Amino acid sequence: MTKLQQVVSINFPTHWANFHLLAFEAIHTNRQTKTQRLETVLALTLGDIHSSPPLVRIHSQCTTGDVFHSLRCDCHDQLHLALSAIANDGAGILLYEQQEGRGIGLKEKLRAYALQDQGFDTIEANLRLGHPVDSRDYAIPVEVLRSLRIRSLRLMTNNPEKVRAVLSSGIEVVERLSADVPHNPHSAHYLATKRDKLGHLSGFVPGVIPIS
Numbered sequence: 127m128t129k130l131q132q133v134v135s136i137n138f139p140t141h142w143a144n145f146h147l148l149a150f151e152a153i154h155t156n157r158q159t160k161t162q163r164l165e166t167v168l169a170l171t172l173g174d175i176h177s178s179p180p181l182v183r184i185h186s187q188c189t190t191g192d193v194f195h196s197l198r199c200d201c202h203d204q205l206h207l208a209l210s211a212i213a214n215d216g217a218g219i220l221l222y223e224q225q226e227g228r229g230i231g232l233k234e235k236l237r238a239y240a241l242q243d244q245g246f247d248t249i250e251a252n253l254r255l256g257h258p259v260d261s262r263d264y265a266i267p268v269e270v271l272r273s274l275r276i277r278s279l280r281l282m283t284n285n286p287e288k289v290r291a292v293l294s295s296g297i298e299v300v301e302r303l304s305a306d307v308p309h310n311p312h313s314a315h316y317l318a319t320k321r322d323k324l325g326h327l328s329g330f331v332p333g334v335i336p337i338s
C-alpha cells in the first residue's frame with residue numbers, strides 16, 4: 127500500500143451515538159491479482175480511545191447486507207452489533223473498509239450468489255469463478271489503527287485473519303469479542319461454511335483466541 131492519507135474529519139451523529147468520522151485513503155494492491163485501486167477506509171471513533179484498550183471492529187463492506195439487510199449473510203447484524211457495543215462502552219472504533227465480497231467486489235459476489243443458488247457453497251462458488259476463497263488483507267485498516275496511535279485493543283471479530291493482521295502490526299489484542307449474531311434459515315449454510323471451511327470462530331462466549 128502507499129502512504130496512508132487522512133482526507134476527511136467530521137462529526138457523525140448516528141442512531142447509536144455521536145461518532146467522529148475520519149476517512150483515510152491509500153492505494154491498495156490485491157495480493158492475489160496484484161491489481162491496484164484507491165481504497166477509502168472510514169474510522170468511526172467514539173470517546174476516549176487511548177486511556178484503556180478500546181473496542182474495535184474492522185468491518186468489510188457488504189452492500190447487500192449493510193444497505194439492504196440481506197439475510198444471505200450476517201454483515202448487517204454484525205455492523206449494528208459493533209456500533210451498539212461501542213456506544214454501550216462509550217468508546218471505540220469502527221473501521222469500515224471496502225473489500226466487498228471477501229475482496230472480489232460487488233458484481234463478482236453477486237455472480238457467486240447465483241452459483242450458490244445452484245447448490246455450490248460460498249467457497250466452491252468463488253473457485254468456479256476463478257477467485258481466491260478470501261482475497262482480503264487488512265493492511266490499510268491496521269495502518270489506520272497505527273495512525274490513531276492505538277497500541278492495544280479489544281477486537282470484535284470471528285475471523286482469525288483479522289486478529290493475526292492486528293497482532294502482526296505490533297498492536298496488542300487483549301481480548302477477542304464474539305461477533306456472533308442470530309442465524310436465520312437463509313444464512314445458516316453460509317455461516318456454517320465460514321466456520322467449517324474458513325476457520326471462522328463461533329460461540330457467544332467472549333474470550334481470547336489462541337494465536338499460533
Ligand SMILES: [Zn+2]
Nearest residue numbers: 188191199201
Ligand atoms: Zn455480507
